[in-house]
Amino acid sequence: xxxMPPSHRVWWNQPIHKIEVTWVIIALVWCxxxxxxxxYWHVYGEQNLSNESYKTSAExxxxxxxxxxxxxxxxxxxEAEIPVVAPPxxxxxxxxxxxxxxxxxxxxxxxxxxxxxxxSLDYQHGFSLQPVNINLQILPQYETVITxxxxxxxxxxxxxxxxCGVGHHQMLGKIIVK
Ligand code: CUA
Numbered sequence: 001x002x003x004m005p006p007s008h009r010v011w012w013n014q015p016i017h018k019i020e021v022t023w024v025i026i027a028l029v030w031c032x033x034x035x036x037x038x039x040y041w042h043v044y045g046e047q048n049l050s051n052e053s054y055k056t057s058a059e060x061x062x063x064x065x066x067x068x069x070x071x072x073x074x075x076x077x078x079e080a081e082i083p084v085v086a087p088p089x090x091x092x093x094x095x096x097x098x099x100x101x102x103x104x105x106x107x108x109x110x111x112x113x114x115x116x117x118x119x120s121l122d123y124q125h126g127f128s129l130q131p132v133n134i135n136l137q138i139l140p141q142y143e144t145v146i147t148x149x150x151x152x153x154x155x156x157x158x159x160x161x162x163x164c165g166v167g168h169h170q171m172l173g174k175i176i177v178k
Pocket of ligand 1: 125168
């Protein structure tokens, strides 16, 4: 019972039982396996991209995105008239995460590489590209950059997987690959 003093007051000098040593070793080995699994999965899992990140501000990032939208918008989609932007292959493209959408819609070419810059204008969001399951943490004040080479054509949905308020479940976006 914990309210009683231990029978051996100097308990840390007692010899350790074999079973306990075994469990300590098992736990340690399992810790190491899981620890090594992280870099292993980064390389072979093909889901967690190596990203770069740079300091930015909401104003600066919004301006850069707007410049790309003004230059390369090809049409708009839905009643909300969301711009569909088709920047030249190989270029830098920008995606804004904010309450509560991913903006604009990007239209990319298959087998061409793009530098995709993503940032948040307000709070933390989770970029999650479906169905390929590419996930990135998107933070305000930081510009996350990945090199993306689409290998299949189609329409890919972006959802937000970091809770960001009452509109979180409606925070959607789209990348089209042609
Ligand atoms: Cu953005 Cu949840």
